[in-house]
Amino acid sequence: MAVEHPEGTVFVQTTLKVLGGKWKLLILWHLKDGAKRFSELKRLIPEITEKMLIQQLRELEKDEIVNRNVQSDIPPRVEYSFTAYGRSIIPVLEPLCSWGQEHLKRTEC
Amino acid sequence: MAVEHPEGTVFVQTTLKVLGGKWKLLILWHLKDGAKRFSELKRLIPEITEKMLIQQLRELEKDEIVNRNVQSDIPPRVEYSFTAYGRSIIPVLEPLCSWGQEHLKRTEC
């Protein structure tokens, strides 16, 4: 299984694994502005199903990108937010964003 | 279908669409060092099937990231290389790589 590749490749693929889900960048984008409740995220991303939202959040949680903060209230209140570590991907997102913007310009016209 | 999202999200997802394939970053990584023949790429990425290699190359070609250069020789000789435009993603790969490296360090130990 473990085949030697130039190291960089492995690292890049690692990042892709963490951020590659269809909705993860979208979720992270919204969390940049501060903690959000489950229902807020649902409202901000109307096309996502609850299953996918929870699934992607769980994965981000496992990767220690986001925190899950539960207040034991009635009704329940769960907030998601970046971990300190998670914030380290924000600067990575920026060049991704810029390149995508340029690419859209090329392809759209 | 078209729902308003913060723009940045769309751009990031665009990038992901272009680079998101399982093998694309791997291929691009090898092409960084210069043009490569089909068979060279196969040798450099032994786990990839021919079908996937050609498919991913075609997509990269369509997105104008790589050139396909055919010498009409016997035996045939086809070389793939970055387009000038394609080279613009190389700086994007670097932060991706660095972050992945840090992330691996965290998760492995």
Place this chain on the structure above:
DNA sequence: CGGTATCCACAATGATACTG
């Protein structure tokens, strides 16, 4: 409100064999 549980469709990837 914030989830789970099932079942299902389809896209992505893979194995294998064959070709100009």
Place this chain on the structure above:
DNA sequence: CAGTATCATTGTGGATACCG
């Protein structure tokens, strides 16, 4: 050498219903 073609398998995402 550089592909195509076909079929099988897996992975990802979705619809819907239900639960504490």
